[in-house]
Amino acid sequence: MRGSMRISEIFRLVYLNLSQNKFKVILTSIGIVVGSATIMLVLAIGMGGRAEVAEQFKNLNAGAIDISYGGQGSFDMDSFMSGAMGNPFGGQGSSRGNSGRGNGSTGFPGGSAGGFSGGVPGNVGGFSGGTFPGGGSNGQQKSNPFGGRSSGDEVILTTADCEELELFVAGITDTTISYSSKASLEGGELESATSYTVAGVRSNYAGISNLKMTIGNFLTDEQDESKEKVCVLGMSVAREIFGSAYAAYDGSVYIDGRPYVVTGVLAEMGTVASGISPDTAVFVPYETGIKYVTGPSISPTVTVIAADVNSVDRVMADVETVLADSYEGVTFNISDAGTKMEAASASNETLTWLLVSMSVIVFIVGGIGIMNVLFLSVKERTNEIGILKAVGCSRKDILIEFLMEASCISFIGAVIGVLLALAVTPLVELFSVRVELTVSGALLSLLFGVVTGTLFGLQPAYRASRLIPVVALNQE
Amino acid sequence: MIRMTGINKGYMLGEEKLPILKNINFTVEKGEYVAILGPSGSGKTTLMNIVGCMDEMDSGEYYLDGLAVHETPQDGLTEIRNKKIGFIFQNYQLIPTYNILQNIVMPLLARGMTYGEAEAACMNTIELLGLTNRISHKPGELSGGQKQRVSIARALVGRPSILLADEPTGALDQSSGKDVLRLFRELNDMGHTIVMITHDSQVAKSAGRIVRIVDGELYED
Numbered sequence: 001m002r003g004s005m006r007i008s009e010i011f012r013l014v015y016l017n018l019s020q021n022k023f024k025v026i027l028t029s030i031g032i033v034v035g036s037a038t039i040m041l042v043l044a045i046g047m048g049g050r051a052e053v054a055e056q057f058k059n060l061n062a063g064a065i066d067i068s069y070g071g072q073g074s075f076d077m078d079s080f081m082s083g084a085m086g087n088p089f090g091g092q093g094s095s096r097g098n099s100g101r102g103n104g105s106t107g108f109p110g111g112s113a114g115g116f117s118g119g120v121p122g123n124v125g126g127f128s129g130g131t132f133p134g135g136g137s138n139g140q141q142k143s144n145p146f147g148g149r150s151s152g153d154e155v156i157l158t159t160a161d162c163e164e165l166e167l168f169v170a171g172i173t174d175t176t177i178s179y180s181s182k183a184s185l186e187g188g189e190l191e192s193a194t195s196y197t198v199a200g201v202r203s204n205y206a207g208i209s210n211l212k213m214t215i216g217n218f219l220t221d222e223q224d225e226s227k228e229k230v231c232v233l234g235m236s237v238a239r240e241i242f243g244s245a246y247a248a249y250d251g252s253v254y255i256d257g258r259p260y261v262v263t264g265v266l267a268e269m270g271t272v273a274s275g276i277s278p279d280t281a282v283f284v285p286y287e288t289g290i291k292y293v294t295g296p297s298i299s300p301t302v303t304v305i306a307a308d309v310n311s312v313d314r315v316m317a318d319v320e321t322v323l324a325d326s327y328e329g330v331t332f333n334i335s336d337a338g339t340k341m342e343a344a345s346a347s348n349e350t351l352t353w354l355l356v357s358m359s360v361i362v363f364i365v366g367g368i369g370i371m372n373v374l375f376l377s378v379k380e381r382t383n384e385i386g387i388l389k390a391v392g393c394s395r396k397d398i399l400i401e402f403l404m405e406a407s408c409i410s411f412i413g414a415v416i417g418v419l420l421a422l423a424v425t426p427l428v429e430l431f432s433v434r435v436e437l438t439v440s441g442a443l444l445s446l447l448f449g450v451v452t453g454t455l456f457g458l459q460p461a462y463r464a465s466r467l468i469p470v471v472a473l474n475q476e
Numbered sequence: 477m478i479r480m481t482g483i484n485k486g487y488m489l490g491e492e493k494l495p496i497l498k499n500i501n502f503t504v505e506k507g508e509y510v511a512i513l514g515p516s517g518s519g520k521t522t523l524m525n526i527v528g529c530m531d532e533m534d535s536g537e538y539y540l541d542g543l544a545v546h547e548t549p550q551d552g553l554t555e556i557r558n559k560k561i562g563f564i565f566q567n568y569q570l571i572p573t574y575n576i577l578q579n580i581v582m583p584l585l586a587r588g589m590t591y592g593e594a595e596a597a598c599m600n601t602i603e604l605l606g607l608t609n610r611i612s613h614k615p616g617e618l619s620g621g622q623k624q625r626v627s628i629a630r631a632l633v634g635r636p637s638i639l640l641a642d643e644p645t646g647a648l649d650q651s652s653g654k655d656v657l658r659l660f661r662e663l664n665d666m667g668h669t670i671v672m673i674t675h676d677s678q679v680a681k682s683a684g685r686i687v688r689i690v691d692g693e694l695y696e697d
């Protein structure tokens with residue numbers, strides 16, 4: 001039977017050595033401390049980013065498609081050609097406010113036609129359904145109750161567009177239209193007029209945006225139709241103006257000097273990916289807002305809800321086609337929640353990987369540091385190794401002892417690193433970076449620290465264990 | 477017990493090999509007490525390291541207790557050092573960060589004993605060497621004579637077949653040196669086989685047999 005040291009006894013020696021060289025242990029482990037702290041923070045920041053994205057999108061309907069008109073004068077040759085040639089009533093879309101300036105300035109016939117018919121109040125312009133791909137030849141007539149205010153030089157989406165989309169795009173469950181602008185508010189505990197986001201919305205906006213009420217009710221169709229001066233406050237707004245949602249309920253605020261009754265306060269919704277932040281907004285009925293707050297020149301967003309999340313792409317294409325027919329040569333911003341979500345998580349993922357590779361580099365640098373220190377320490381202790389060999393400790397015993405020392409040092413370093421990360425977290429949060437600390441992140445950075453330290457400790461330990469006793473003993 | 481024939485050992489000096497041990501034939505029987513006497517630089521330590529299985533030889537055959545040392549790989553030599561050889565170094569070679577007891581139990585721990593077992597097993601030896609009230613001191617806190625006794629205790633605890641001592645009195649004053657020699661006598665009387673190196677013919681006289689080494693060549697008296 002060959003004698004070999006018991007692990008428990010090796011561990012005793014390791015403890016002995018480490019406890020007598022505390023300062024050296026700390027020095028050796030600095031690389032691991034920094035590495036572990038970095039990886040822990042990086043994971044926490046990555047998780048934080050992920051959580052933030054998830055939170056931003058939790059209220060978002062995955063099937064939601066936002067359509068807005070961002071620029072002006074955008075001109076799309078293809079849609080113009082199809083419009084001009086495929087649609088004998090080229091100007092019909094202009095009744096809904098086609099950009100007379102944009103098209104007109106380019107001097108294309110479609111544009112001037114638009115400018116002309118756009119000026120005819122209430123002219124709805126019947127159109128041939130055949131111009132819509134797949135639309136069939138229904139020859140349907142439609143009326144535009146708001147046709148009278150379409151002569152501005154901006155494209156303004158209207159409720160009529162919602163109706164048209166609902167009619168001609170298959171697989172839509174709901175549509176709504178909303179806009180937002182800034183207005184000054186007074187009342188409650190406000191000492192002076194303060195600017196807030198005022199959003200004009202339809203009654204179904206709450207359902208589509210998954211808004212929940214803390215108290216009271218959301219805006220109704222009747223309030224919208226009769227342009228009542230009522231409003232629903234976001235939670236933050238209610239707190240700022242009235243102190244609480246309960247104090248706000250049934251109170252009144254002055255928007256641009258006109259009193260509005262607060263009919264409800266929303267529940268706290270958190271940050272959102274895009275669009276109106278409900279917490280910090282004041283919601284008024286769509287028509288009320290146009291009448292008293294914004295005036296007719298608004299840039300609304302139409303939101304369409306696709307019934308099936310998987311058909312979002314098809315619905316978007318159809319929406320584009322329908323709109324192209326109504327507004328020749330106008331390009332709309334059409335975006336869906338799913339794509340935004342994917343883009344956001346993808347960029348978040350990229351960031352996480354970037355941070356992770358950064359901390360891996362930190363680790364390698366730390367590992368090389370630990371290897372150097374271990375080399376020095378092994379060199380310093382060559383005589384000790386010679387003695388151990390002389391009295392009969394095997395290569396394996398010595399290898400295990402030095403490896404265990406290395407992994408203990410790195411474990412200590414990793415623990416300190418994790419604690420350091422915990423200590424630094426509030427500082428990082430000061431820079432409004434979201435940090436989500438997790439147990440698995442802590443364990444992973446511990447593991448990483450120990451593995452790196454041990455791996456880098458392997459080489460010096462291996463070299464030390466292979467020396468023949470006289471050589472080790474004679475080294476000074 | 478020890479049979480060495482035709483041992484050669486040299487060190488590279490630049491391109492050339494400088495021979496240190498030249499065709500050494502050396503035999504030690506069980507229970508013997510042998511002194512190797514020679515001037516400084518004659519190759520005593522070099523020879524002792526080979527006898528103690530701590531260095532490699534260039535050529536020759538070495539049998540220890542019938543084991544062919546010259547054919548044994550490193551791991552085997554480790555075991556031979558642990559089980560058969562008690563080595564007392566010229567300069568003690570104690571681990572400075574371990575206390576006396578921890579230094580002394582090392583050969584037993586290397587065999588797979590627990591610290592408790594090893595401690596119990598070496599208490600007699602510690603007592604024999606008068607180190608009982610020093611066991612928790614560090615080597616740095618001991619005198620040269622005490623350190624030498626610790627080194628001897630460590631060599632003895634494993635009950636080796638042979639005790640090898642390189643200049644055990646070299647660094648000690650007259651009286652401590654005499655103490656060590658008296659101890660060796662006693663150990664030899666108890667049945668231990670001892671090989672001792674010295675450059676001092678007075679010291680060599682305390683051994684039962686003297687061999688001389690001059691310029692790497694061994695001569696029986």
Ligand SMILES: Nc1ncnc2c1ncn2[C@@H]1O[C@H](COP(=O)(O)OP(=O)(O)OP(=O)(O)O)[C@@H](O)[C@H]1O
Binds near residue numbers: 515
């Ligand atoms: N590692 C080495 N490399 C080169 N030469 C060496 C080495 N070790 C010893 N020598 C040489 O070998 C010769 C014998 O050395 P050794 O240590 O065996 O002498 P020694 O008889 O023990 O002397 P001392 O009484 O001074 O201890 C010396 O000339 C020395 O310089």
Ligand SMILES: [Mg+2]
Binds near residue numbers: 520522
């Ligand atoms: Mg010598």
